[in-house]
Amino acid sequence: MNTFLNRLMGRVKLGGLLAVAAPILAIVFAMLITSVVLIAAGKPALDTFGWLIDNGSQPRSIVNIVNLGTTYYLAAVAVAIGFRMNLFNIGVDGQYRLAALISAAVGGAAVLPGVLNIVLVVVVAVAVGGLWAAIAGFLKVRRGVSEVISTIMLNAIATAFGSWLLIEHFGTVNGNAIATTPIPDNAHVPAAAIVPGTQLGINTFVIVAIVVGIAYAVVLSRTRFGFNLRATGRSEPAAVASGVSVKKMVLITMILSGGAAGLIGMPELLGSSFTYNTNFPAGLGFTGIAVALLGRNNAVGMAIGALLFSFLDTSSDILQLHDISPEIVKIMQGAIVLSVIIAYELAHRYRLVAEQRRVSRELLEGAAA
Amino acid sequence: MRLIAGLAVAAVVLGAAGCGGGSSTDTAASPSGSGTGKPPLRVGLAYDIGGRGDQSFNDSAAAGLDKAKKDFGITDSKELEANQGETDAQKEERLRLLAEGGYTPIIAVGFAYAGPLKKVASEFPDTKFAIVDDQSTLAGNITNLVFAEEQGSFLVGAAAALKSVKNNVGFVGGVQVPLIKKFEVGYIQGVKHQKPDVQVQVKYLTQPPDFSGFGDPAKGKAAAQGMYDSGADIVYQAAGGSGGGVFEAAKAAGAWAIGVDSDQAKTADPAVRDRILTSMVKKVDVAVYDFIKNNVDGTVKSGPIVYDLAKGGVDYATTGGHINDIVPQLEELKKQIISGQIKVASS
Missing domain, CATH: 3.40.50.2300 (Response regulator)
Structure with a gap:
């Protein structure tokens, strides 16, 4: 079925030149929108793009973009796993926050030494994320509760539950901050200072993100499970007819999506903050939704989208240094997501019309002959 | 804009001149200055x-x-x-x-x-x-x-206890973080110090990492309304941008609210200013x-x-004149806190 939703979720592929032309068109269009906003605000549009590129190519910025992009990418993959099967896991946000909190507490307790502690923290995070998502999956399978509603509600519950855990059990107050016991030095994920010109290092958790991305692509396109998942997403009746247990698929996919969500907080927890506190970044699950849409649930597309988003977010300060409101970043991000959706939709329709023309021409030629 | 810039330049020139004229600053070693004035x-x-x-x-x-x-x-x-x-x-x-x-x-x-x-x-x-x-x-x-937010909060707590007719007051915190806990703890101690039998209702709008409690007037209004409905006649808010909702609820209930951070009887929406009893001023x-x-x-x-109170970094506000009659009592308490006679806990 070639519906708008299927095209939006990248379940219908665009081939050839159009696949390249659509995103380039989208970026150009987004830049046009941003320019109009900038000019309306009395700011120099061309200079602004110059500053963005100039700042983004600094060694330190490159490191920051990659590190933040790693987090965004994991968030996007977590969302995309559900998207590919028509499962809208809006609860990625709550899943990763709860996972980060509980795994931070486990890591801080340091029951295992060194690298084993890292592994334990990651396993706990994946388990907590998966279990929290499983609640929504279970409700959908057993009671037919829409996962959109239940995951949004579970986000709110995760906030309250996490706060109770942090304040009453895991956290200690230090000045005005409240934080879990820091994870000991021997269980930190190292930063690799491989970008010349800066001492800031790339968070080596990026390797895990790449592995997750490859696994996502391979499992979806090269395994029977991936086929079942995609088939269920495309047409549930057809999947049932070919012997797929849709209920089982819903539950497993939800758990996988939540498990991947558990990884989102790991680069920050294991590579930077080493503790979960009240300032732990929130809202990454929603960034993930935008990046997944931008990357059309494609492993490589989402990587580009994640880097683009982190590039823009990293630019917020440099814009402010030039007296440009940081809200322009949000406008740009929104414009890009919308442009990409519209550009792909236009490309699809163009292809459809072109195909119809070709067929009718061939038919005419056939009739004339 | 140009006028301001001109004034600023003039001020710099004057400032530099003043600096050069002073005899003591010339000899003072300054890391950034290179002899020609800072x-x-x-x-x-x-x-x-x-x-x-x-x-x-x-x-x-x-x-x-x-x-x-x-x-x-x-x-x-x-x-x-x-x-x-x-x-x-x-x-x-x-x-x-x-x-x-x-x-x-x-x-x-x-x-x-x-x-x-x-x-x-x-x-x-x-x-x-x-x-x-x-x-x-x-x-x-x-x-x-x-x-020392707890010291200022103690004073407005005492004011609330003195002014409460129903012997029932409230506290609305924006987000449940240690910083806002200091406001709550000081406030309750102030209330109880003045009148031990006054009941204090406490409500936090959100839990971290949901910081919307500092910016959601609707939540503030609902929480304060609940407190007024269940018998409170004064509510102290330490809720940032949500505080406007608390004031609205006070206006609707014909009750009092206490502001926070700045003298909100001067800065809040003019329609609700007359319901602001006092404010705990934190002079950032x-x-x-x-x-x-x-x-x-x-x-x-x-x-x-x-x-702290001694330094004038926190204080209570008297704008509106609603607490003029109890100022002597509050000043006495202030003295006792500054002298250390009253110890205000912060957590």
Whole structure:
């Protein structure tokens, strides 16, 4: 079925030149929108793009973009796993926050030494994320509760539950901050200072993100499970007819999506903050939704989208240094997501019309002959 | 705009002239000066989420900066604000950009900067930093600007107890974090000190990491309404932008509310100002101003500076004249706190 939703979720592929032309068109269009906003605000549009590129190519910025992009990418993959099967896991946000909190507490307790502690923290995070998502999956399978509603509600519950855990059990107050016991030095994920010109290092958790991305692509396109998942997403009746247990698929996919969500907080927890506190970044699950849409649930597309988003977010300060409101970043991000959706939709329709023309021409030629 | 710039230039010239004329400052060794008099300061401010225009404590810091700019002829200042849901790396980068741009002093507004500041301050030992609301990050080039919120809250608590007819008062906290707990604890102690039998209702609007409780008037209104409905006649809010909703609820119930951070009987929506009994004033602007002034004078010290009642860093407001009759009692309590006769707990 070639519906708008299927095209939006990248379940219908665009081939050839159009696949390249659509995103380039989208970026150009987004830049046009941003320019109009900038000019309306009395700011120099061309200079602004110059500053963005100039700042983004600094060694330190490159490191920051990659590190933040790693987090965004994991968030996007977590969302995309559900998207590919028509499962809208809006609860990625709550899943990763709860996972980060509980795994931070486990890591801080340091029951295992060194690298084993890292592994334990990651396993706990994946388990907590998966279990929290499983609640929504279970409700959908057993009671037919829409996962959109239940995951949004579970986000709110995760906030309250996490706060109770942090304040009453895991956290200690230090000045005005409240934080879990820091994870000991021997269980930190190292930063690799491989970008010349800066001492800031790339968070080596990026390797895990790449592995997750490859696994996502391979499992979806090269395994029977991936086929079942995609088939269920495309047409549930057809999947049932070919012997797929849709209920089982819903539950497993939800758990996988939540498990991947558990990884989102790991680069920050294991590579930077080493503790979960009240300032732990929130809202990454929603960034993930935008990046997944931008990357059309494609492993490589989402990587580009994640880097683009982190590039823009990293630019917020440099814009402010030039007296440009940081809200322009949000406008740009929104414009890009919308442009990409519209550009792909236009490309699809163009292809459809072109195909119809070709067929009718061939038919005419056939009739004339 | 041009006029302001002209005035500022004039002020710089005058300031420099004044500096050269002074005999004591000439000989004082200044790290940045090179004999021809000190160049004007270039001040950097890193806000927490909301930035300038949040009608809360970022704005208060901005007011301090504005006053300092005017008084000391500072023309070059940069203000950068945080984004929702950002990581510590982004906060570090913000401070680094300012330090690298040669801004000093740099003021980090909010305890969220504690961890990032620790790293960046050690990378730029010649730059002076200050952080508001945190005293966990100590270094030779960091000044910690902290407040005894519990002392000011104690006084408005006492005022609430004295003014409550129904012997029932409320506290609405924006987000359940240790900082806001200080307001609650001081307030309750103040109430109980004055009248032990007064009932105190406590409600926090959101739990971290959901910080919307500092910016959602509808939540504030619902919480305060609930308190007035169940018998309270005075509600103290420490809820940032949500406080406006508390005032609306007070207006609707014909009851009282107590403001926070600034003298809100002067700054809140004019329609509700007459329902604001008093405000617990937390003078972030004074702290920021003082810090910049100390940098101008070359007398800046590292380590915590506690802005308490004695220093005038926290206080209660009398705008509107609603508490004029109890001012003598409050002043007496203030004296007792300053002298140490009354100890106000902070947690």
